[in-house]
Amino acid sequence: MPVPTDLPSTPFKYTVPFTASANAALTAAAQAERKEATEIIQRATINYLIDVGYMPPEEADRFKLFWWLVDETVLAAQKICRDGGFARSITLDAIHSCMNNPKWVDGYRTYVRDDIFKNGNPEKGPINREIGFRIRAGIGGVVEKTPQGKAATVKVLGEIIQSYTPMVDYDRDAFLHSRAAVA
Structure with a gap:
């Protein structure tokens, strides 16, 4: 059952394993963009969900x-x-x-x-x-x-x-x- 999108929700946390080379790339990107690695991961994930159509347009x-x-x-x-x-x-x-x-x-x-x-x-x-x-x-x-x-x-x-x-x-x-x- 879908949850109304205008209600506050508890954030979910996931552990995401990365290879050494992926982690090095993520660390380099975070440093270059002056962002936290978690922000890059979060945005990439949400953008993927938007791109493939799983994110409702109003939430996107x-x-x-x-x-x-x-x-x-x-x-x-x-x-x-x-x-x-x-x-x-x-x-x-x-x-x-x-x-x-x-x-x-x-x-x-x-x-x-x-x-x-x-x-x-x-x-x-x-x-x-x-x-x-x-x-x-x-x-x-x-x-x-x-x-x-x-x-x-x-x-x-x-x-x-x-x-x-x-x-x-x-x-x-x-x-x-x-x-x-x-x-």
């Missing part, structure tokens, strides 16, 4: 929108770093940059199915967490820690997110190198 569109929103925000954070504008608020800064793009704002509104500034929307949590996580991975971010050694949190008001994890640094070598190559 929702996955594609989710990925586009996250990817655009990561690209904005990377551009901020390349341009020398890194600050501890990089996650919020990247979101602000994306909010200058009406297509991004409309896409976010479509994804969360409500007012983008409304608190308590269960659709916002997963995408907002993913944006923060992927920005950190995408810039090689180092999170700020509390004296107890836990990730710090900054609460914000009047934003599409309610909080973010500040970052104290990022992979400067990667971005200074790419900045010099562009110049």
